Each structure stands twice: as C-alpha cells, then as structure tokens.
Amino acid sequence: MEKIAYVNGSFVPHSEAKVSVFDRGFLFADGIYEVAAVLEGKLIDNASHLARLKRSVGEIQLALPETLERIEEIQKELVKRNDLVNGMVYLEVTRGADKGRDFAFPKADVKPTLVMFTSEKDIINAPSAKTGINVITVPDIRWERRDIKSVALLAQVLAKQAAAAAGAGEAWMIEDGKVTEGGSSSSFIVTEDDVIVTRHNGNEILPGCTRKAVVKLAEERQLRIEERAFTVEEALAAKEAFITSASVFVQGVVAIDGKTVGTGKVGPITDRLREIYVEFARATAV
Numbered sequence: 001m002e003k004i005a006y007v008n009g010s011f012v013p014h015s016e017a018k019v020s021v022f023d024r025g026f027l028f029a030d031g032i033y034e035v036a037a038v039l040e041g042k043l044i045d046n047a048s049h050l051a052r053l054k055r056s057v058g059e060i061q062l063a064l065p066e067t068l069e070r071i072e073e074i075q076k077e078l079v080k081r082n083d084l085v086n087g088m089v090y091l092e093v094t095r096g097a098d099k100g101r102d103f104a105f106p107k108a109d110v111k112p113t114l115v116m117f118t119s120e121k122d123i124i125n126a127p128s129a130k131t132g133i134n135v136i137t138v139p140d141i142r143w144e145r146r147d148i149k150s151v152a153l154l155a156q157v158l159a160k161q162a163a164a165a166a167g168a169g170e171a172w173m174i175e176d177g178k179v180t181e182g183g184s185s186s187s188f189i190v191t192e193d194d195v196i197v198t199r200h201n202g203n204e205i206l207p208g209c210t211r212k213a214v215v216k217l218a219e220e221r222q223l224r225i226e227e228r229a230f231t232v233e234e235a236l237a238a239k240e241a242f243i244t245s246a247s248v249f250v251q252g253v254v255a256i257d258g259k260t261v262g263t264g265k266v267g268p269i270t271d272r273l274r275e276i277y278v279e280f281a282r283a284t285a286v
Contacts, residue, residue: 004081005117006074008065011081014117023113025094027101029152031113032056033092036075037123037246038084042285043075044246048209053091056149061105062095065112072286078118087120088247092151123249124278132254132266133169135243137232138162140173140180147203159183170243172256178229180204182243185251186211189230190240190269197234200227210244210277217276223269232256240267249281250274 005017025031034053037044050068057064066074075089094113098106142155159171160183171183179187180199186208188198196218201207215225235241241253241261250273252266 003118004078005115006078007115008111008113011077017115017117019094019113019115020097022097022100023094024096024098024106025092025113025151028103029150030060030062031092031094031151032060032062032149033090033151034149035091035246036089037249037281038079038087038089038118039124039281039285041079041085043072043079043089044281044285045209045213046072046075046286048212049246052149052207052209053093057093059145059148060150062093063112064093065114071114074116076286078116082118084118084120086122086124087118089116089118091116094151121247123247126248126251128169128248128251129274130266132252133243134167134255134258135170135172135182135241135253136163136166136168136257137174137179138171140175142173145203146180146205147201147207149206156183169251170253172232172235174232175204177231179232179235180229181206181208182245185243185245185248187235188214188242188244189235189238190242190267191234192237192239194239194269195224195226196269196273197226197228197230197238199229208244210246210249213280214244214250214273214277217280218273221276236261238262240270242266242270242273244277249277 002013004011007017034049036046036049092115096110096112138159163171173180181187239262243251252270254264
C-alpha cells in the first residue's frame with residue numbers, strides 16, 4: 001500500500017505529492033525543516049521540535065501556515081495513516097511559490113508551503129547502538145547562522161557523503177581547530193574524570209532537541225556537564241565519545257578518523273545516557 005504524505009492541506013499518496021517548480025524551498029532553500037522521532041507509534045519530544053520550528057521560522061521572518069497545535073495533529077494523523085510504529089516524521093515549511101524567481105520575499109498573498117512525510121526506522125534496535133560508529137572530520141564550511149534549522153544543507157550533504165565514502169557513520173565538522181557538531185547530530189565527549197563535554201549553544205551550532213534533553217537528564221542525575229568547545233585531540237584522548245539526534249537518540253563513537261577512542265567500544269556513560277533517554281522518550285511520548 002502506497003505511503004501517505006501531507007501537502008498544503010491534503011493527505012495524498014507519495015506519487016501525487018507535488019509542489020510548484022517555483023516553490024522558494026526548491027529555488028532558494030528558503031525554508032525550515034524539523035524531524036521528530038516516532039517510537040511505538042508516538043511522537044518523541046515533539047514539543048521541543050515544534051518550539052525550535054517556531055524559533056527558526058521567526059528568525060527568517062517566515063509565517064507558519066498552521067498553528068503548532070494543528071501541525072502536531074497532522075503529524076499524528078500521518079503516523080496513523082501510514083501505520084508507522086518506529087521511524088520519523090519529516091516536516092518542511094517554505095516561503096511558498098510565487099509566479100517567478102525573485103530573491104526578495106513574495107507578496108503577502110503568497111501562502112507558505114507545508115509538507116510532511118514519514119519514514120520507517122528502528123532506532124532502538126539499531127546494530128550501531130551496540131557496536132558504535134566511526135566518524136571522520138571535515139572542515140565546517142557552513143554559513144554563520146547554523147542555529148536556524150534551514151533546508152540549505154549542501155555543506156552537510158558533502159560532509160555526510162565524505163563519511164559514507166569513508167565507511168563512517170558520521171562526519172564531525174571542524175572550525176578554528178574545534179569540533180562544531182556532526183553533519184546531522186550533536187557531538188559529545190566524556191573526559192578521564194567523567195565530565196560530559198558538549199559545545200555551548202550559539203550561532204555556531206544547531207540547538208539539538210535530543211542534545212537539550214540528554215544534557216537535562218544527565219544534570220538531573222548529578223552527572224557533570226561542561227558546555228564548551230573541544231578539539232579533535234581532546235576527543236581522541238577522551239574515555240568516550242557519542243552523538244545525539246532524533247534519528248539515533250544517543251549513539252556511541254568508537255573511532256575518529258580511524259583512531260580509536262577510549263577502549264574502542266561504546267562506553268558505560270554513553271550506554272547509560274541512551275537508556276535514560278529511551279526511558280524519557282517512552283514516558284513523555286505523545
């Protein structure tokens with residue numbers, strides 16, 4: 001049975017899901033996106049994702065075509081219509097389709113485009129959760145407003161392709177000798193004295209929803225957190241390293257550029273944080 005997408009007010013089969021060639025998301029990457037995980041048929045940490053969506057569209061003066069409450073209703077309806085048990089709900093809002101290609105914002109009567117679709121993924125039982133992943137490092141060539149979850153992802157595409165070509169699970173982007181974040185994840189290390197280190201929020205990184213939850217959950221359990229930049233050399237000297245995102249939850253990193261991190265296995269703090277996050281996800285899912 002063909003999967004169902006949502007396009008500008010209608011639920012349609014994927015084969016009928018279309019937007020205009022003049023859509024500004026297509027022409028200019030003039031849009032914002034979000035990805036929420038689905039676990040056992042329910043949305044995970046979705047309020048955080050919708051809050052970030054609201055912030056991102058505000059930063060680029062883009063009006064949402066629906067309320068956040070209605071957007072969540074549509075997400076849930078998509079999960080239901082696609083019989084989705086475990087996976088993701090992707091949503092994208094763009095500045096809509098004008099009659100041609102003009103860099104300036106379209107007139108007020110052009111309605112924003114809203115598109116959503118689902119995909120299946122078993123995050124809980126992913127083999128890499130046990131084995132860990134290798135990451136490679138690449139230069140961070142992105143623009144200066146990485147805190148906005150823009151659909152302009154060419155730099156991340158190139159980083160992720162480099163990782164795929166190297167047989168790695170992720171790429172860590174490097175700027176001024178420091179790790180900013182992964183191509184689609186937040187980066188963490190655990191020092192020899194069990195301090196969990198992750199870069200502080202700012203324009204240099206996306207404020208990850210899973211990152212935010214993991215930091216809060218760790219602090220609630222009296223684990224030590226330092227929000228600061230760290231180097232690749234620090235990461236290689238760390239006891240553990242891991243990434244967080246809606247698509248992996250908490251994922252151990254066992255090597256960087258082919259060099260072993262810690263024991264070369266997923267560490268106990270990473271394992272524990274993954275367990276804690278999964279407990280949180282199940283308890284707060286909607």
